[in-house]
Amino acid sequence: MAFFHCRPSSKLSGFLFIVLLFLSFVSALAELQRFEHSPKVDGSLSFLVVGDWGRRGLYNQSQVAQQMGIVGEELDIDFVISTGDNFYGDGLTGVDDPAFYDSFTNIYTSSSLQKPWYSVLGNHDYRGDAEAQLDPILRQADSRWVCFRSYIIDAEIVEFFFVDTTPFVDKYFTDPGESTYDWRGVLPRQEYLSALLKDLDVALRNSMAKWKIVVGHHTIFSAGHHGNTNELVVELLPVLKDNKVDVYINGHDHCLEHIINSQIQFLTSGGGSKAWRGDIKEWSLEELKFYYDGQGFMSVQVTQAAAHFVFFDVFGSALYEFSLSKETHPSA
Ligand SMILES: *[C@@H]1O[C@H](CO)[C@@H](O)[C@H](O)[C@H]1NC(C)=O
DSSP, X not given: OHHHHOOOOHHHHHHHXXXXXXXXXXXXXXXXXXXXXXXXXXXXXXXXXXXXXXXXXXXXXXXXXXXXXXXXXXXXXXXXXXXXXXXXXXXXXXXXXXXXXXXXXXXXXXXXXXXXXXXXXXXXXXXXXXXXXHOHHHHHHSTTEEEXXXXXXXXXXXXXXXXXXXXXXXXXXXXXXTOOOOXXXXXXXXXXXXHHHHHHHHHHHHOOOSEEEEEESSOSSOSSSSOOOHHHHHHTHHHHHHTTOOEEEEOSSSSEEEEEETTEEEEEEOOSSOOOOXXXXXXXXXXXXXXXXXXXXXXXXXXXXXXXXXXXXXTSOEEEEEEEEOOXXXXX
16 A cells, blocks of 8 residues: 555654654653752751541541641651551542541641641542542642652652552452542553553662652551552562662551561551551561551651651650661771
């Protein structure tokens, strides 16, 4: 057919040029979005981490919020990280859902918490209008709210890689039960997941930051109710290991927890509201450094040389703390 026989012409190369331009545009879009957050003048950084919280103040959410305010003040925090399940039980119904104010804006009212809230989506968020939480309209409503599916916060000494973990979990697709999930923007699933893993791998590989912290909603390892997320053990963990990630922070299990495995620290901060599940799996004590079944949150202070982590309960009491250090001259 004449269509296939046309020889290279200026028209065709013009067409190819546009296709190439389009492809490079698409691949630029596929890269993880990157934002900068300057550290303090001395180069250090401090922040709080809370997860699994949005219950209109109930189940001690307000008490945890109040203690976050006090600790946030003491540490002069730069921002807050939310590990997802931001709004129970089924995310937001839309950008005008009052739950955004009832569970976020009017709960975390302390002055120290008037900082960016870098958030990921949890499985419960996907049960509502997931795109509503990503909508710039919410950022206009409360300028603290920063939520994307997967993205990077570059804070110089630390680079944070936020990963959308819900689409990795098979059962939400194969056995969703009564729940419906908002998979807009996530399908076709395999393409979405492999692009995400590839983009994460590239971004981690290129990172020059002293500390690399990955944040997702789901557990990789956990002794809590949900336990390990096998899909993430198989697909995400190898990327973290290959790139010498220091810390993986998650929610999902409504507890506070520290596990060490593969030279990575696994920290669960999912105690933002409902907790006390009462079921803890057996775990090697060599790996499970700390487990608290109740409500609370975590604080982190980072310098070039060290990172200090503290878990607090609903009364603001420090339950557990530990530090990591970076050798500046490993062979000295
Ligand atoms: C609130 O926190 C207190 C202290 O940990 C606990 O005893 C109580 O059960 C919590 N309430 C709920 C509803 O979880």
